[in-house]
Amino acid sequence: MNWENFISQVSEGVRDLCIGSFSNLKSTLAKDMLGYLEKSKRRFETWSQQLLKGDLTKEEYENLIKGQMKVAEFITTKHIEMGKIEIEKLSSGLAKLIIDTTFRVLL
Secondary structure, three states: OOHHHHHHHHHHHHHHHHHHHHHHHHHHHHHHHHHHHHHHHHHHHHHHHHHHHHHOHHHHHHHHHHHHHHHHHHHHHHHHHHHHHHHHHHHHHHHHHHHHHHHHHOO
């Protein structure tokens, strides 16, 4: 039985599973948030100018910004749900990795 080789191969597989699963999710979230900010920057600029001119009160401005953050929360929630799916895939992938490596290396 080659236990060290088994552990080494499982460890390498776990790293690959984690990197593949969550790095993609992280980059997608960042891309979506940056896209949202790009689409919203005109609104932010307009509201900031209105605030500076006195056309909006501080409270009105804060409410407008907080309202826009609801969209950001939605985007984040979507990615959290995607993360849950990735965790399920990771768990299944890990089980398959351990089983396959056991039969390939130890038996």
